[in-house]
Amino acid sequence: MDFTPIFSLRVVDIIDILLFAILLYEIYNLVKGTAAIRIFIGIIAVYIVWKVVSALHMQLMAEILGQFISVGVIALIVVFQPEIRQLLLMVGNTRIIRKRTRRFMFWKFEVENPVNLYIDQIVKACKKMADTRTGAIIVITRENELKSYIETGHPVDAKVSEALLETIFFKNSPLHDGAVVIIGDKIRAARCILPVSTREGIPQNYGLRHRAAVGITERSDAVAVIVSEERGEISYCMDSTMQWNVTPSELNDFLEKTFNPA
DSSP: OOOOOSOOOOHHHHHHHHHHHHHHHHHHHHHTTBTHHHHHHHHHHHHHHHHHHHHTTOHHHHHHHHHHHHHHHHHHHHHTHHHHHHHHHHHTOTTTTTTOOSEETTEEOOOOOOOOOOHHHHHHHHHHHHHTTOOEEEEEOSSOOOHHHHTTSEEEEEEOOHHHHHHHHSTTSTTOSSEEEEETTEEEEEEEOOOOOOOTTSOTTSOHHHHHHHHHHHHBSOEEEEEOTTTOOEEEEETTEEEEEEOHHHHHHHHHHHHOOO
16 A cells, blocks of 8 residues: 655755854844834734635635735835845854844854843932933834834943933933933943824923923834933933933832833
8 A cells, every 4th residue: 555645854844944044043033122012923814814715715815815915025024124125134144143132943143141120220320410411312122123213323332320411411422412321331332313292292392302201102112211302300211101300209109110120
């Protein structure tokens, strides 16, 4: 009796699956922590539903979803333009393997030691800048490292300190105009250009710093801390929600809860 296998799995098929899994992981790695992650998950969900209805021969649903997916490819290129750019830059980076710092499935690549955010230094700097009415915007990353925005600024790569933050935002400093981006315990860049929100509800008497804080938190999971030059007030923004005129103690409690929940 001749038994025909239901399917045959070749070495090439295994390599194909692994490469697809790596590509999918890297794409997720780029969009996590941003608003694009919801679009990414939604596209995967629509694709899975399309495959299911096609397998069940539901012709009407399969036709509608098929047209949506075919036309959606063009929309994806527009929506994910920054992420596609980062992916291409990553592929062309010869240091990608040596720079690996994340876990993939059962393999653990080189991982940097976890670092703590210097919350007290940030709070002290914001208090002093508020007292002297020195305008500032400090962006603290979480999952998304905001590489595309860091590239618009001046590299600093120095430990977070009260004195350094005050020096950067001193009105005669060449780096004071723009945002500081903090990753872990380091200031990665200063004078960074952030997207400005066009949403309604932001008071007209608040300027570009507050709109930029809303803009960056609309597009990522970062936290933005703002010191108003006109009013000497401290505010913070997360998930595009602004908390106005907070005290240094309230800012400290918020940062502790967000970055050191334990």
